[in-house]
Amino acid sequence: xxxxxxxxxxxxxxxxxxxxxxxxxxxxxxxxxxxxxxxxxxxxxxxxxxxxxxxxxxxxxxxxxxxxxxxxxxxxxxxxxxxxxxxxxxxxxxxxxxxxxxxxxxxxxxxxxxxxxxxxxxxxxxxxxxxxxxxxxxxxxxxxxxxxxxxxxxxxxxxxxxxxxxxxxxxxxxxxxxxxxxxxxxxxxxxxxxxxxxxxxxxxxxxxxxxx
DNA sequence: CGTTCGATGCACT
DNA sequence: GTGCATCGAACGT
Numbered sequence: 001x002x003x004x005x006x007x008x009x010x011x012x013x014x015x016x017x018x019x020x021x022x023x024x025x026x027x028x029x030x031x032x033x034x035x036x037x038x039x040x041x042x043x044x045x046x047x048x049x050x051x052x053x054x055x056x057x058x059x060x061x062x063x064x065x066x067x068x069x070x071x072x073x074x075x076x077x078x079x080x081x082x083x084x085x086x087x088x089x090x091x092x093x094x095x096x097x098x099x100x101x102x103x104x105x106x107x108x109x110x111x112x113x114x115x116x117x118x119x120x121x122x123x124x125x126x127x128x129x130x131x132x133x134x135x136x137x138x139x140x141x142x143x144x145x146x147x148x149x150x151x152x153x154x155x156x157x158x159x160x161x162x163x164x165x166x167x168x169x170x171x172x173x174x175x176x177x178x179x180x181x182x183x184x185x186x187x188x189x190x191x192x193x194x195x196x197x198x199x200x201x202x203x204x205x206x207x208x209x210x211x212x
Numbered sequence: 213c214g215t216t217c218g219a220t221g222c223a224c225t
Numbered sequence: 226g227t228g229c230a231t232c233g234a235a236c237g238t
Contacts, residue, residue, distance in 0.1 A: 043230070052230065060225050080220030082231050099230060133231050141224090174230055196230095 002158035006151050007071035014046040014089040014096040018185050021087065021098055021157065023164045028139040028155050033111045035139050037103025038128050038162060040190040043172045044183040045086070046096035046144060052178035057096030062131070065147050066095035073155060075136070075146040082133030085141050087150055087157065090154065101173070103129035104140070104192045112138035131194040168197040 002025060012019055027036040045053040054063040054076075063105030065074040065088055067192050074086040075098050084099035105112060105128050112128045114139050129135035136142070140156070148155050171194060172184045 018227050045230075054230080057224085060224070076230090077220095077222055078229055080222070080229090082220095086230090101230090132232070172230070176229085210237065 002138060002157045003162035004151055004158045005071075007069065007149075010087055010089050010150070011091050012089065014044045014098060015086070015087045015171065017100045018042045018044040018183070019167060021100075022185055022187050023162050023165060024157050025160050025162070026100060026103060026135075026139070026157050027107075028141060028145075029153065030044050032139045032140065033108055035103045035105075035111050037107075037135070037139075039100055039102075040159070040165070040187040040192050041100075041102035041194060042185050043099040044089075044096070044100055044175070045099060046090070046094075050178055050181070052172060052181075053087075053097075053176040056194035059095075063095065066097055068147070069152050070094060073141075073145050073148050073150055075141060075143055077143065079134075082141045083136040083142050084132045085136050085145070099132060100135065101187030101195050102186075102190075103135050103138075103189060104187075105129055111140075115140055118156050126191050128191055160174065170197045 021039050021042050023041050025136050028038055035175050050090055055066050069092045070166055072088045075081055075083055075087050086099045088097045090096040094154050105125055117121055128138045145155050150156055167188050168188040169182045170184045171182055186193055
């Protein structure tokens with residue numbers, strides 16, 4: 001359908017890649033079916049000097065993909081239960097990546113619901129891919145997808161020519177260090193964000209509430 | 213409305 | 226043995 005982003009797209013400064021990934025479409029064509037969503041929230045992690053980047057303590061077995069060629073997926077498990085997916089950026093040797101934090105579901109909604117059903121009741125569309133752990137669950141992304149080529153056939157990001165969203169930047173979420181860097185980039189006001197951006201809240205939860 | 217807290221596995225020291 | 230780039234249920238106000 002769209003144009004799959006080539007490795008050269010990722011071989012650039014991480015903040016620029018992060019900005020341009022918002023509005024692109026992440027697709028997982030799995031044996032169980034295809035699921036896809038527009039990227040609405042990302043975070044940049046760049047270099048050993050970034051204290052929140054997994055490369056902050058130098059090269060290890062886990063963070064090895066960060067040092068590898070751009071355009072591969074870096075998937076890891078955190079808190080024992082959640083898979084988080086990144087796109088590796090910058091030229092090979094420079095450890096950096098963009099974390100995908102939220103999607104607006106576009107295709108494969110029933111499949112997403114099935115995959116997320118294990119963790120709860122029937123979810124509204126807005127909750128399916130809200131948060132980095134939730135979206136990997138909905139798309140069926142696990143450690144099996146670590147190091148896969150994001151320009152490949154099964155897991156890829158494509159440009160469908162969707163209108164570029166208005167962007168809003170804020171500090172990264174959940175990090176204990178490096179919170180001063182405003183490296184979280186969101187589609188402003190999008191209802192699928194993991195958390196609203198400061199000063200840019202989504203529509204009110206009770207639009208026309210009559211106060212009891 | 214807000215905050216706390218338990219689940220759970222992998223890689224690291 | 227420790228520490229997470231989280232999630233959501235269970236509380237308290």
